[in-house]
Amino acid sequence: MRQETSTARSRELGHELRRVRKRAGYSGTEMARMLGWGLPKVSRLESGQREVLPTEITDYLARARATPEELAELVALASGAHNHRLQFHAAGQPDALRTLTLLEARCKSITTYSPDLVPAHLQTDAYIQAVFRRYGHTAGPEFDAAVAARVKRQTAIFTRHSRPALTLYVHEDALCATLDDPAIMYEQLLHLQLSSELPHCRIRVVPASNDTFDSRHDFTIFRHEVDQPVLHVDALTASLFLEDDTEIAFYQEFLNHVDAAALDRHESREWLASRTRELEPRTHVHARRWPQDSRLVHQPR
Incomplete structure (x- = not known):
């Protein structure tokens, strides 16, 4: 499988997703099951090794009970609307x-x-x-x-x-x-x-x-x-x-x-x-x- 490029933006996004998940009390395995994903997909996403669609980030954050402010910021970060540069x-x-x-x-x-x-x-x-x-x-x-x-x-x-x-x-x-x-x-x-x-x-x-x-x-x-x-x-x-x-x-x-x-x-x-x-x-x-x-x-x- 091709290794996707990790960037400062994708690693930052992954860090925040992991933080929100842990705050909700879910393990990576539980999050993968709720989303219908494989555990490797969750792991790569949270380590910044995988780019995902903004809709997938929305589903992830909804399951992890993110705040509206977190949802708006992290979807923007995932979509490139956030000027990370x-x-x-x-x-x-x-x-x-x-x-x-x-x-x-x-x-x-x-x-x-x-x-x-x-x-x-x-x-x-x-x-x-x-x-x-x-x-x-x-x-x-x-x-x-x-x-x-x-x-x-x-x-x-x-x-x-x-x-x-x-x-x-x-x-x-x-x-x-x-x-x-x-x-x-x-x-x-x-x-x-x-x-x-x-x-x-x-x-x-x-x-x-x-x-x-x-x-x-x-x-x-x-x-x-x-x-x-x-x-x-x-x-x-x-x-x-x-x-x-x-x-x-x-x-x-x-x-x-x-x-x-x-x-x-x-x-x-x-x-x-x-x-x-x-x-x-x-x-x-x-x-x-x-x-x-x-x-x-x-x-x-």
Whole structure:
């Protein structure tokens, strides 16, 4: 039997169908029997390995007692009416996008290039808040929820049973900014130094002196054991998810140039330590302890 192509959209749809089924208390076998399907069809659908008609999704969700909102959203996702490729969100806050969180939960490696900010995966709480204020968000329940969503993303990555390999290319300009308070960047740099010691986390500083390439947006390539890579481009108020081989190849070639220009892992650690020492006198805090971030403790060395 021909293996159907798995895409980020089909895997997301399958994940949601499985969630709704389990919430209803049905096993895969029971769902197959109620629908008159074979169990392999249900299994392939829920794993994202099988495309189905929107009418089949409607039958599935009706049996699983989905809400009207879930029915409308998932039928749209199955039919292609949902714009899975381009998804909108509040400025600088893609963290609650289901597509993004599922990619981070299932990939084997994450490679990010960040020209203006410390990558979201390793931002401290104070840095997150400063960035959100920079984007015009103000204090309140929504602000707190957005910060919590980013912290939740980070925690999920660092506490995964099989942690993904992280390679983070950070432009020097992003590390020289001070945002609201030099103390925020000081502790952020300490956090990066601590993170760089983890075996699955590689931080590479990209010198500002190199001007052979340019990118205006953060982007991340997610790679998987079997499924094709997925590219996430963060365009401030929208996220673009790409899977086309040509598009992936373009960004990979860009990363090859970045990699050639970036400091190696050891040089990057030394750069971070030097920048931290430069910044310390401006923080009015001396003999600071390295932050014991709960997202990094108990990590294997």
